[in-house]
Amino acid sequence: MRTNPERRQALIDAAIEVLAKEGARGLTFRAVDKEAGVPAGTASNYFTNRDDLLTQAGSRFYERLQPSEATMTKLAEGPRTRANITELMMEVVGRIEAFRTGYLAILELRLEATRRPELRAILTERVRADIEFNVRNHLDSGMPGDEKSVLLLYLALNWLIVDRLTLPDIFTDEQSRELIAAAVERIVGDQD
Known part of the structure; x- marks a missing residue:
């Protein structure tokens, strides 16, 4: 797993945007990569699975x-x-x-x-x-x-x-x- 905190936060923020636009069914690593403007496969280097990404998006909402x-x-x-x-x-x-x-x-x-x-x-x-x-x-x-x-x-x-x-x-x-x-x-x- 990658540990660049700024990149991780940008990916989580992108996940929030994807959830708002596409719903939970539209939340894929590929969609998050596209929303964040990063190379394909980046999100999969930061999150163990989709559940991990969903959970971290929920936590980030409250932080913001x-x-x-x-x-x-x-x-x-x-x-x-x-x-x-x-x-x-x-x-x-x-x-x-x-x-x-x-x-x-x-x-x-x-x-x-x-x-x-x-x-x-x-x-x-x-x-x-x-x-x-x-x-x-x-x-x-x-x-x-x-x-x-x-x-x-x-x-x-x-x-x-x-x-x-x-x-x-x-x-x-x-x-x-x-x-x-x-x-x-x-x-x-x-x-x-």
Whole structure:
């Protein structure tokens, strides 16, 4: 196996693009090589098999979606208000929408995980860790709301994101902002 980290990352990023464009069935080493603009056979030198590539693409999605330092500072040091939570939720949705192909790829990986127990186990562990991270940060920050608030926002916003990325004409930008604000208001309540 090759160990050039920059090349490996470029191949994984290319795999994300292939997943978003062609779906899991279209994810082949040849398709990844073509998307990455590297010689045929390159991906097979970096990944033991297709499952390895699928798994690493899932991990890479979460790496690329990490919140910025400014967002984490706003969570830790910003006002402890429902309005701040609304701003943070809008930032999350915006960050995910900006990485559209990544989110579409993770949807493909989730579907593929229904057929691949190893991939399902890895994605379950990763998503669970992400949820626990969000709950812990929310509670530690002293923001209004509790663990259930974070979980309900996670569920509500994920489906809004699916609609925004797969059927973008359902909700306008303004409607999306209004829905995010309403979700925070109803889920968090009057705990300012």
